[in-house]
Amino acid sequence: MRADMYSESWTGKSVEDKNYESFGMIGTRGKLTNAGALLADESPVRYSRVFCTRWSGKNKSGGIVDALNHEEYSGSVISLLNDAEAFIKNNIKTIWKKLSNSxxxxxxxxxxxxxxxxxxxxxxxxxLMNGSEVHVDIFDDRLEIYSPGGMPDGTKVQDRNIRVIPSIRRNPVLADIFARLGYMERSGSVLGKIRDSYERSANFAESKEPSFHSDRGQFVVTLPNLNYAERLSVILFLN
Incomplete structure (x- = not known):
């Protein structure tokens, strides 16, 4: 198992073989734990996959060609993260406008x-929810990231103040390893950071606020397209 090879190339940090047991990736008999199986290069966890789709239009039946691009990824959770991030980067655009000196x-x-x-x-x-995967769906006006399972404490995120939600980790070993590898911080509200980062964007408007929804079976983050419906002659589209 070399789950750390991906993190070392992206964050400069890795997990040494001698730390696998202390980090909870292998048991005392040398067999993979559940977290270790999810971090393995060829993960044996069947439903540890990410389905990514760039749809045509604002829904999943947007026109003559419903999907403009689609990929299904499997492997360690770290490779899933990197693959899904790359898919998003390759299927979205950045526009720019000229300022006086920049x-x-x-x-x-x-x-x-x-x-x-x-x-x-x-x-x-x-x-533990079989038959479901993480989904990344890019529409013309928004990006949705769906994951199986609701809030660990059974509440609905849309009914909570996201800035004061306590950190309750469904998979604490995974969370600890991702924090050690530099992919996430151990404290602070992730949902609050998602919203704060949006609000700091130069093209942010109140109508473009990220939203969160959960029930017993799902958790969905919706990120509005900050440039949707903008048609300004002074901006150019970049590939």
Whole structure:
């Protein structure tokens, strides 16, 4: 198992073989724990996958061609994170407008926000729910990241103040390892950081506020396209 190879190339940190047991990745008899299986290069956890789709339009039946791009990823949760992040980057655009001495870049989606949402989906999803995977759906006007399983304490996130929700980790070993590898912080509200990052964007408007929804079976983060419906002659689209 070399789950750390991905993290070392992205964050400069890795987990040494001697730490696998102390980090809860292998048991005392040398066999993979559940967390270890999720972190293994060829993860044996069947439903540890991410389905990514760029849809045509604002829903899943947007026109003659419903899906413009689709990928299904499997492997360690770290590779799933990197693959899903790359898919989003490859299927969104950044526009810019010229200023007097520079140019202002205006992305459709804030990287920090969708990266935090991906981490949250992989760390806190319910891996006991068979037949469901993490889904990344990009529409013309929004990006949705769905993960199986609701709030660990049974509450509904839409009924809570996201800035004061206590940290309750469904998969504490995964969360601890992701924190050690630099993918997430041990404290603070992830949902609050998603919203704060959006609000700091130059093209943010109150109508573009990220939203969160959960019930017993799902958790969904919706990130509005910050540039949707904008048609300004002074901006150029970049590939």
């Amino acid at each position: 140019r202002l870049e205006l992305p459709e989606y804030v990287h920090r926000s969708y990266f935090e949402a991906l981490v949250n989906a992989l760390i806190h999803r319910d891996y």
